[in-house]
Amino acid sequence: QVQLVQSGSELKKPGASVKVSCKASGYTFTDYAMNWVRQAPGQGLEWMGWINTKTGNPTYAQDFTGQFVFSLDTSVSTAYLQISSLKAEDTAVYYCARDRSRFSYWGQGTLVTVSS
Amino acid sequence: QSALTQPASVSGSPGQSITISCTGTSSDIGGYNYVSWYQQHPGKAPKLIIFDVNKRPSGVSNRFSGSKSDNTASLTISGLQAEDEADYYCSSYTTSGTLIFGGGTKLTVL
Numbered sequence: 001q002v003q004l005v006q007s008g009s010e011l012k013k014p015g016a017s018v019k020v021s022c023k024a025s026g027y028t029f030t031d032y033a034m035n036w037v038r039q040a041p042g043q044g045l046e047w048m049g050w051i052n053t054k055t056g057n058p059t060y061a062q063d064f065t066g067q068f069v070f071s072l073d074t075s076v077s078t079a080y081l082q083i084s085s086l087k088a089e090d091t092a093v094y095y096c097a098r099d100r101s102r103f104s105y106w107g108q109g110t111l112v113t114v115s116s
Numbered sequence: 117q118s119a120l121t122q123p124a125s126v127s128g129s130p131g132q133s134i135t136i137s138c139t140g141t142s143s144d145i146g147g148y149n150y151v152s153w154y155q156q157h158p159g160k161a162p163k164l165i166i167f168d169v170n171k172r173p174s175g176v177s178n179r180f181s182g183s184k185s186d187n188t189a190s191l192t193i194s195g196l197q198a199e200d201e202a203d204y205y206c207s208s209y210t211t212s213g214t215l216i217f218g219g220g221t222k223l224t225v226l
Contacts, residue, residue, distance in 0.1 A: 035215070037217075044217060044219050045156075045207075046217065047214070049214075050215075095162075100215075102150070102152045102168070102207075
């Protein structure tokens with residue numbers, strides 16, 4: 001069965017970086033795009049962008065440029081989200097989600113907390 | 117690009133039907149039939165319940181249905197049950213090749 005398993009919660013200080021992983025199983029990794037979605041505490045879902053798992057080409061939503069980097073390691077069917085120069089307002093749950101126009105499969109979410 | 121517009125909250129009694137609206141523009145909802153709806157219970161990942169405006173994934177109850185008219189999509193839940201109490205989000209593919217979510221609607225089952 002399809003599974004997306006994300007790395008565990010992170011506690012980071014302002015200015016630090018974090019890398020969240022999303023390991024896929026149960027399907028051919030390069031057959032489907034991978035998206036990243038942010039959910040701040042008590043807030044709604046925000047689409048951050050997606051990465052083409054065949055080419056590695058990322059597309060970032062307008063509000064998620066510069067600080068955010070999507071990457072892949074296809075040898076281990078894993079997508080990564082790296083966030084640099086962390087600020088308190090980056091505190092959120094980050095989800096990976098498979099496919100382009102509809103997200104049938106989601107990771108369990110990774111809570112990133114930014115606090116001094 | 118601003119989020120799609122959803123009511124902040126809706127409520128209904130068990131057995132009743134409710135409808136949640138999701139309003140966008142001709143660049144998103146009006147431009148494609150790629151509207152999806154997600155149900156999210158507290159502390160859980162979202163779950164896809166409707167895709168391509170009105171299709172249900174396997175295993176999703178037929179009490180959930182979707183529709184679209186011009187730039188507005190709608191999710192209807194019939195025969196409300198206590199377990200339907202959750203947050204609901206719409207999303208749409210856009211003409212820019214991006215995706216946009218609605219602000220979310222909290223459904224309370226009275």
